[in-house]
Amino acid sequence: MGRALCGDKNGLKKGPWTPEEDKKLIDYIQKHGYGNWRTLPKNAGLQRCGKSCRLRWTNYLRPDIKRGRFSFEEEETIIQLHSILGNKWSAIAARLPGRTDNEIKNYWNTHIRKILLRMGIDPVTHTPRLDLLGLSSLHTQYLIQSFANPELLRNVDQYQPLTQSNHCHAQVEETQTCSVPFYNEEQQLVMEPNVNQFPSNFNDYVMPSILTEDYV
């Protein structure tokens, strides 16, 4: 026995939701709660699969969703959490009230990832890309500071690699810790990000266990 199909093979509608469908879904959930997603669409009079309804609700229609641009603080938090949790979008979203995992994932892939790449930082490991390690040690130091302290990302557009060393050095000396501490589920301080966590030689760098699957 196969899984229940979700989509037009079952005579169910796919693609963008219409305002009428949205209204049906909202009205139904407000009256009855969502209960069982599989039976919801039939009860609500929707030609959609339960999965599609759940996605529409959790990513778009939920009343507590905060829409609009991400604030700098949110961006900073995402970068910091991603360096700890990796692509655990739902875990990151759990620490950003009103934001969905899908929204954060999209924002990461379209904005933050590009900024990090432009700065020569591997968005997966949050370390300077190995192919760029031929840079001057001062430049490398700036990059290390930048991924440890996302505040420096503010200046990414002005930053010119290899040509503004003095300017960068001044910033490096001003910022020694990251401004976003990390808390666990019980709101206990797990880690206060600090650039000193990172060695000068990345060939020797190993992620601490608290930053890997052990924690999650």
Place this chain on the structure above:
DNA sequence: AATCCTATCAACCGCCATGAC
């Protein structure tokens, strides 16, 4: 004005974890 290119984001797909039976 037309065409092409790029960025954005809603939505889908496939897989995995979990719980009920």
Place this chain on the structure above:
DNA sequence: CGTCATGGCGGTTGATAGGAT
């Protein structure tokens, strides 16, 4: 213990808007 249904997650796609040429 095995099977199945369901929910949830991360990766990917595709439509569309906006900018560049």
